[in-house]
Amino acid sequence: MTETHTARAAAAGEAGPDAALPAIELAGVAKEFHSGGEVVTAVRDMDLAIREGEFFSLLGPSGCGKTTTMRMIAGFEEPTRGLIRLHGRDVTGTPPNKRDVNMVFQSYALFPHMTVFENVAFGLRRRQVPRNEITRRVGEMLEIVDLSGRERRRPRELSGGQQQRVALARALVNRPRALLLDEPLGALDLKLRQAMQVELKRIQREVGITFVYVTHDQGEALTMSDRIAVMNDGVIEQLGLPREIYEHPATRFVAGFIGTSNLLTGTVTRLAGELAVIEVSEAEQILVPVRGLRVGPGSPLELTVRPEKIDLATRRPADGACALRGTVTEVVYLGTSTSFAVTTTTGAEMVVFRQNSALAGDLAGRGDEVWLSWQPQHSYPIG
Amino acid sequence: MEQPVRADHAGSLTLRPGRGATRARAARRPRIGKALAPYLLSLPAGLWLLVLFLVPLLVMLSLSLQTCNYGTGACVMTWHWGEFWQQVSLYHAQLLTSFYFAGAATIIDLVVSFPIAYWIAFHGGRRKNFFLLMLLVPFFVSFVIRTVVWEFILSDQGIILGGLKHAHLLPQSFHVLATGYAVVAGLAYNYLPFTALPLYVAIERIDRRVLDAAYDLYASRREAFTKVILPLTVPGLFAAFLLTFIPALGDYVNQQILGGTNDTMIGTVIQNAFLTYFDYAGGSALSAVLMAIALIGIFAYARLLGSRTIEEYL
Numbered sequence: 001m002t003e004t005h006t007a008r009a010a011a012a013g014e015a016g017p018d019a020a021l022p023a024i025e026l027a028g029v030a031k032e033f034h035s036g037g038e039v040v041t042a043v044r045d046m047d048l049a050i051r052e053g054e055f056f057s058l059l060g061p062s063g064c065g066k067t068t069t070m071r072m073i074a075g076f077e078e079p080t081r082g083l084i085r086l087h088g089r090d091v092t093g094t095p096p097n098k099r100d101v102n103m104v105f106q107s108y109a110l111f112p113h114m115t116v117f118e119n120v121a122f123g124l125r126r127r128q129v130p131r132n133e134i135t136r137r138v139g140e141m142l143e144i145v146d147l148s149g150r151e152r153r154r155p156r157e158l159s160g161g162q163q164q165r166v167a168l169a170r171a172l173v174n175r176p177r178a179l180l181l182d183e184p185l186g187a188l189d190l191k192l193r194q195a196m197q198v199e200l201k202r203i204q205r206e207v208g209i210t211f212v213y214v215t216h217d218q219g220e221a222l223t224m225s226d227r228i229a230v231m232n233d234g235v236i237e238q239l240g241l242p243r244e245i246y247e248h249p250a251t252r253f254v255a256g257f258i259g260t261s262n263l264l265t266g267t268v269t270r271l272a273g274e275l276a277v278i279e280v281s282e283a284e285q286i287l288v289p290v291r292g293l294r295v296g297p298g299s300p301l302e303l304t305v306r307p308e309k310i311d312l313a314t315r316r317p318a319d320g321a322c323a324l325r326g327t328v329t330e331v332v333y334l335g336t337s338t339s340f341a342v343t344t345t346t347g348a349e350m351v352v353f354r355q356n357s358a359l360a361g362d363l364a365g366r367g368d369e370v371w372l373s374w375q376p377q378h379s380y381p382i383g
Numbered sequence: 384m385e386q387p388v389r390a391d392h393a394g395s396l397t398l399r400p401g402r403g404a405t406r407a408r409a410a411r412r413p414r415i416g417k418a419l420a421p422y423l424l425s426l427p428a429g430l431w432l433l434v435l436f437l438v439p440l441l442v443m444l445s446l447s448l449q450t451c452n453y454g455t456g457a458c459v460m461t462w463h464w465g466e467f468w469q470q471v472s473l474y475h476a477q478l479l480t481s482f483y484f485a486g487a488a489t490i491i492d493l494v495v496s497f498p499i500a501y502w503i504a505f506h507g508g509r510r511k512n513f514f515l516l517m518l519l520v521p522f523f524v525s526f527v528i529r530t531v532v533w534e535f536i537l538s539d540q541g542i543i544l545g546g547l548k549h550a551h552l553l554p555q556s557f558h559v560l561a562t563g564y565a566v567v568a569g570l571a572y573n574y575l576p577f578t579a580l581p582l583y584v585a586i587e588r589i590d591r592r593v594l595d596a597a598y599d600l601y602a603s604r605r606e607a608f609t610k611v612i613l614p615l616t617v618p619g620l621f622a623a624f625l626l627t628f629i630p631a632l633g634d635y636v637n638q639q640i641l642g643g644t645n646d647t648m649i650g651t652v653i654q655n656a657f658l659t660y661f662d663y664a665g666g667s668a669l670s671a672v673l674m675a676i677a678l679i680g681i682f683a684y685a686r687l688l689g690s691r692t693i694e695e696y697l
Binding site for chain 1: 590592593595596597598599600601602603606610611614615
């Protein structure tokens with residue numbers, strides 16, 4: 001899958017001479033594990049370039065190869081094939097203690113026998129940084145992560161959120177060329193996780209270091225990332241801006257994995273300019289922009305529509321929009337919005353989200369006959 | 384943004400009905416039984432400890448303050464506190480030998496079993512339990528027989544020394560048996576599992592990601608060992624030390640089978656006091672001294688690496 005858009009200017013490095021050089025580059029990287037005579041492919045021929053200073057997420061379900069990819073960048077795993085470059089320098093075969101990247105581990109992996117200060121100072125001490133500089137840099141870093149005054153505490157005496165910030169400080173204090181984060185918020189509860197998402201983003205802007213973030217939580221990835229690579233089965237399915245990934249899922253997998261999506265299939269009846277028309281019945285039709293897609297009358301077409309793009313009404317919508325008729329089978333009140341499950345006349349199950357704004361009354365109830373409509377630009381062909 | 388509940392989250396929900404069911408069952412049981420249950424359950428063990436451990440201990444302590452008739456073995460309570468010091472000054476050479484041998488054997492065991500425990504914990508894979516069992520296999524044979532086999536192995540014309548002498552690699556006069564080396568070797572062999580098992584438990588408990596973190600933070604293999612693994616195994620090292628050193632200190636089998644006449648350990652002295660000379664008071668006093676030393680070790684353990692530290696590693 002190739003990149004379709006250019007990311008908006010990242011915080012740092014864009015103007016520097018290194019700007020053209022990716023912070024992290026994977027060229028044809030593959031990783032195979034041997035278990036019991038069987039070869040398991042975790043990552044398949046991956047090409048990836050992560051830019052200097054960007055917040056990059058590797059998003060995918062467990063077992064998709066995202067953690068293996070990260071561990072290969074950190075040096076804990078060696079690729080079976082391919083090269084890994086950090087700022088243009090080939091580091092394939094270099095052990096983790098000789099790589100200029102640091103990692104924040106899933107369960108923080110703090111040293112339990114050391115104080116917060118000693119934990120954060122560990123990397124600097126290994127690099128023989130002078131004592132007074134260690135004190136200064138650790139102090140500064142603890143201030144950034146809002147842990148000043150807790151230097152003497154042990155990891156066990158800290159809350160989950162605090163431990164997580166120690167882990168972050170311990171990695172960042174070394175000023176690595178890139179920071180690798182392996183599901184660092186997984187162990188926190190929802191409220192804290194959301195607060196830490198904002199916090200992480202702030203810290204990343206403040207220090208200007210490239211962040212590579214591994215997560216299975218699409219909300220987290222969409223909130224924080226400059227760019228996202230959605231992985232499945234060892235392959236990057238789509239790479240792009242959060243908005244692109246969400247609104248233009250390139251594959252069936254991405255459409256299903258990110259948010260809720262309505263997947264529709266049909267046969268093209270005719271072409272109207274840039275739009276393919278699927279006529280479901282006399283009054284019902286689906287319009288799909290097909291720029292660059294080779295479809296003609298009679299070809300099958302698969303498309304997705306996000307639930308919040310669909311309008312729900314009792315009257316037939318104006319011409320020029322996509323329109324389907326159906327029966328409401330379920331209404332779920334979600335606070336800020338309401339979710340409707342609708343079975344169309346053709347038997348497709350669709351989900352519709354409507355905001356619970358002041359104007360919207362009870363739109364429809366169970367068993368009501370409704371019209372679903374959306375603008376053609378919100379139909380995304382996939383495949 | 385919608386975040387649908389993912390399958391792996393749903394999985395944890397299935398645990399709940401089980402827990403609820405247990406609670407419901409507990410509520411049906413009568414209250415008195417519930418209150419008494421812990422006492423009833425600990426009664427057999429409590430009685431056992433009282434009759435077979437606490438009572439003999441008190442008898443021993445009281446014996447050490449009594450004066451006995453060597454001929455008849457009859458003892459009278461005389462509150463003779465000087466007995467302890469008398470015994471220690473009489474047998475201080477044997478006490479020192481015991482400390483020396485037990486200490487040497489413990490150090491050998493710590494050095495030998497650390498790599499074993501480390502390897503099983505980190506590289507044992509699926510066969511961990513098998514390797515641990517292998518470590519314990521010699522224990523299926525009686526302690527005395529194991530030691531006697533060492534006597535064969537170390538004897539002047541045995542399989543090792545005999546062969547080496549035959550090949551003229553060792554002089555004919557060379558011997559190990561009936562020396563302190565043989566005793567230390569026997570002690571080290573017999574107590575190895577007591578060192579290896581606590582070490583294994585301590586090393587096994589180390590989160591592998593903590594090691595990864597050390598490597599990630601520029602630590603060399605050696606630094607990862609000295610700065611992370613070793614400090615994290617300190618409680619295990621101390622437990623292993625106590626579990627090996629204390630029984631080795633009072634051991635009398637190894638010295639009698641493998642040792643000579645001028646390296647008697649305190650265990651032999653105590654054994655002789657009871658079984659040969661019927662000096663119950665003297666034997667009890669020496670036993671009490673050994674026990675006091677063991678207790679000092681345990682208190683030091685609790686103080687230095689007390690429960691708080693141990694908790695931190697869990």
